[in-house]
Amino acid sequence: MYDYGLSTLVQYGIEAKSSSRTRGALLCRTEQGSLLIREFHGSEKKLLFQQELLKKLSEEGCLVDTFIENQEGSLVTRDKDNIPYTLQRWYEGHECDTKSREDILKSVQTLARIHKFMNMPVDDSYAVRSLVEEYTRHNQEIRKIRKFVRRKGASARFEKSFLGSVEYFLEKGERALETLVKSDYDKLRDKAQKNGAVCHGEYNQHNVILCKKQIAVTNFGHFGFDIQISDLYCFMRKILEKYNWDVSLALKMLEQYEKIRHISEEEWENLKIRFMYPEKYWKLANYYFSHNKAWISGKNTEKLEKVIAQRELWGEFPGKCFGKYPF
Numbered sequence: 001m002y003d004y005g006l007s008t009l010v011q012y013g014i015e016a017k018s019s020s021r022t023r024g025a026l027l028c029r030t031e032q033g034s035l036l037i038r039e040f041h042g043s044e045k046k047l048l049f050q051q052e053l054l055k056k057l058s059e060e061g062c063l064v065d066t067f068i069e070n071q072e073g074s075l076v077t078r079d080k081d082n083i084p085y086t087l088q089r090w091y092e093g094h095e096c097d098t099k100s101r102e103d104i105l106k107s108v109q110t111l112a113r114i115h116k117f118m119n120m121p122v123d124d125s126y127a128v129r130s131l132v133e134e135y136t137r138h139n140q141e142i143r144k145i146r147k148f149v150r151r152k153g154a155s156a157r158f159e160k161s162f163l164g165s166v167e168y169f170l171e172k173g174e175r176a177l178e179t180l181v182k183s184d185y186d187k188l189r190d191k192a193q194k195n196g197a198v199c200h201g202e203y204n205q206h207n208v209i210l211c212k213k214q215i216a217v218t219n220f221g222h223f224g225f226d227i228q229i230s231d232l233y234c235f236m237r238k239i240l241e242k243y244n245w246d247v248s249l250a251l252k253m254l255e256q257y258e259k260i261r262h263i264s265e266e267e268w269e270n271l272k273i274r275f276m277y278p279e280k281y282w283k284l285a286n287y288y289f290s291h292n293k294a295w296i297s298g299k300n301t302e303k304l305e306k307v308i309a310q311r312e313l314w315g316e317f318p319g320k321c322f323g324k325y326p327f
Helices: 006-012 044-059 101-117 131-152 157-182 185-194 229-242 247-260 265-276 279-290 298-309 311-321
Strands: 016-022 025-030 033-039 084-089 208-210 215-217
Touching (some): 006 016, 006 025, 006 084, 044 101, 101 208, 157 265, 157 311, 247 311, 279 298
Antiparallel strands (some): 016 025, 208 215
16 A cells, blocks of 8 residues: 555654645644654755755744655655655644634745845855846747747637737736846846845745644755745746726835845845746646647646736736836
């Protein structure tokens, strides 16, 4: 019987009182508290670097999902079938509720706090790709998908919606790239590299757990050296899509972050540019192109139509929210 790594607890000298399946892992309740067993697929070198970062945050009083060493001092433990697993600290609480503005603002405050301590000796292996390169590649992909759909013929609802909107979003993407190239982005990126600034890489509502007294941040596996404001953009974008690009909510999030970690004028400009880029549109188009086109998900079609329906609000958002500095 497959035990999802439960048998590896013997190698830690730990016994589970109870266990249950959770998202991609096994949650165990033990005398040491809640622990998470997860099958390991990555690089052990990167795992060790991640553990250093987590230990630093933990020493500063942040609640994070540090890894536990087994009795041999390793972070990776293999079961009888030679399947590798890791064991991490876990926390009882609820994920950030995107319907709760209080949860949203607390999550932004928590991000600002961890950013203050997320500096490590630079390792170029974990440097995040330049945003100029990323936007250039994304724009090329949108043009490629446009050409493909035109040649194929738009028969599905998704394809018709895409062709009817692609010129607008591609123009926005090209303008964002032009603005980025003319900005102080390179200086901002160089400064972040010099300071060894590390980003979470996937800071969203699912990776923020609100406990009784404190807030825990989990799943740092996508960390990388980059401008930390990119984490704030990632979190804000996903929230604001759900709130129809509510400028007042955006400004409250920015204010809460600013109270704890100062947003420089250059970072402010970079945030504005990031919001100018049609990232969600590109993601949906790219997903369509890289998956089975004989059956297009109705959910993805709905998502695309929502992005298109919000385009005026989204298009006006950067100017309304980032019109002046400081706010």
